[in-house]
Amino acid sequence: MKKIILFVSVVLFFFTSIANAHGPVRQKAEEKITINAPAAKVWEIIKNYGDMSWHPGIMSTTVKGDNSKGAVRVLTLKDGGTITEELKKYDEAKMSYAYKITDMSSSKTITHAGAEEKVPALPVNDYAASIELADKGGKTDVIWKAGYYRAYMNNNPPEEMNEEAANTAVKAVLETGLINLKKLAEK
Amino acid sequence: MFSLNCHRTILGKKAVAICIATAFLSTPLAAQPFAYRDVKLGAASFAYISNQLDDSVSVIDTATGGVVDTIAVTGKPAGVAVAPDGSKVYVSTPEAKGFAVVDSKKREVIARVAVNDGTLGIAVSPDGKRIYVADWYKNNVSVIDADSLKIIRTISVGESPSGLVVSPDNRWLYVANRISNSVSQIDLKTLTVKKTAQVGTHPFGLTIDARGERIYVANVQSDDVTVVETARMKPIATVKVNMLPYATALALNDSRLLVTNQDDGSVSVIDTETLKEIALITVGTKPEGISTHPDDRHVYVANWFDGNVSVIDARTLKVIDTIQTGEGSRAFGQFMGK
Secondary structure, three states, X not given: OHHHHHHHHHHHHHHHXXXXXXXXXXXXXXXXXXXXXXXXXXXXXXXXXXXXXXXXXXXXXXXXXXXXXXXXXXXXXXXXXXXXXXXXXXXOOOOEEEEEEEEEOEEEEEEEOOEEEEEEOOOEEEEEEEEEEEEEOOEEEEEEEEEEEEOOOOOOOOHHHOHHHHHHHHHHHHHHXXXXXXXXXXX | OXXXXXXXXXXXXXXXXXXXXXXXXXXXXXXXXXXXXXXXXXXXXXXXXXXXXXXXXXXXXXXXXXXXXXEEOOOOOOEEEEOOOOOEEEEEEHHXXXXXXXXXXXXXXXXXXXXXXXXXXEEEOOOOOEEEEEEOXXXXXXEEEOOOOOEEEEEEOOOOEEEEEEOOOOOEEEEEEOOOOXXXXXXXXXXXXXXXXXXXXXXXXXXXXXXXXXXXXXXXOOOEEEEEXXXXXXXXXXXXXXXXXXXXXXXXXOOEEEEEEHHHOEEEEEEOOOOEEEEEEEOOOOEEXXXXXXXXXXXXXXXXXXXXXXXXXXXXXXEEEEEEOOOOEOOEEEOEEO
């Protein structure tokens, strides 16, 4: 009997986690940096979707496809984790592109509310981001925006997978990336 | 205020056009007071924009194009439905497990109604007597008496019900079931599901034409809009739009359908006769809620990421104004009121 109850609750849990896909409140992050270099120079560094070597948190990038919609890149992080992202929009003229996370490895497994939870490499869900350059006459504004949900999609998240964890992690990714991009472009 | 002068001297369509032309030439667009929007209506009209990350609702006076008030609404306000007489605004608050009733004169919350854990989609009947609230978690729609604020009935629908719309004759309620890829048709006399139509992948926002003959539902996953004929509850067309279409609105005598493309930062415009996309208008980042002004011409779009509202002229297919609102503007539902 116990086994049946366990089985049923696991099945129910599985269904709820799908159904709740948009239950929690979506979060946002936006970081901007002004670089003392022309936009063309900055664009040259970031324009290849399959090359994210400008970001200090990323060890290597592999890509399927070119700089056009549908290209899929796999980022391998310094700690060995992977993030798979699909290019959703690419605009050479506007010097911008947008992408979405489609898959991630997990950084660890925790137990929460009696269930095992895999904490993804970036503790978010349904993550979409865009990066764009604005030519400021010899200088460049780089704007990096992201919209996402916390990693835990049911009620009462564990602290590793709540809004704060998601916001802190995303802010760090955007900030460290932009600081390094500035360093590279101003060389 | 030249536009007010225009207002008083209008004799026909020609005069309106002249006023607008003058308005465009005389002052920069952003600072433009849009009094001409009310030419046909002749009365004040407000847009109520839920700002989910700010726990507030911005009240836009469409005559001036400015936010005239910001109402505190806790519980992460998401869905909006304005009573037909404009006296009340119903705002779903998923984190407060229900919805808030806002008095539009006092501009404050006068009641809170507990419904369920996952309230998102909300609509009000054309006679103002009932409120319908979809529950994302419980897969049902609650029917609430607008006077007593008591739940009359709870109706099971498909999985993760989202957008709701009532037919203009107050006979049917249509519900987009996101996970079930379907639209339920609820008979409002018997309060039971009569028919269900399969649509595209993950339908979310929907709208209905003035005759109640067609519904247009945005499918977030399949990047298209399904057109459903209500008489038979059968899809009659699928129109490809852009990335992640979220919600829909009709304008200009139902001749134009406008669709927010959340991941593209744009609004697709569809000719409802040919059922082809005729324009793609760039708005802000992550556009979500969309509603048409009572003048049937200006369409308001809440840009979630930017925390502002784009105003589209459906005739010229241009963005004529951008109004700052608050963090996480969603305004999911019919947010335009008298």
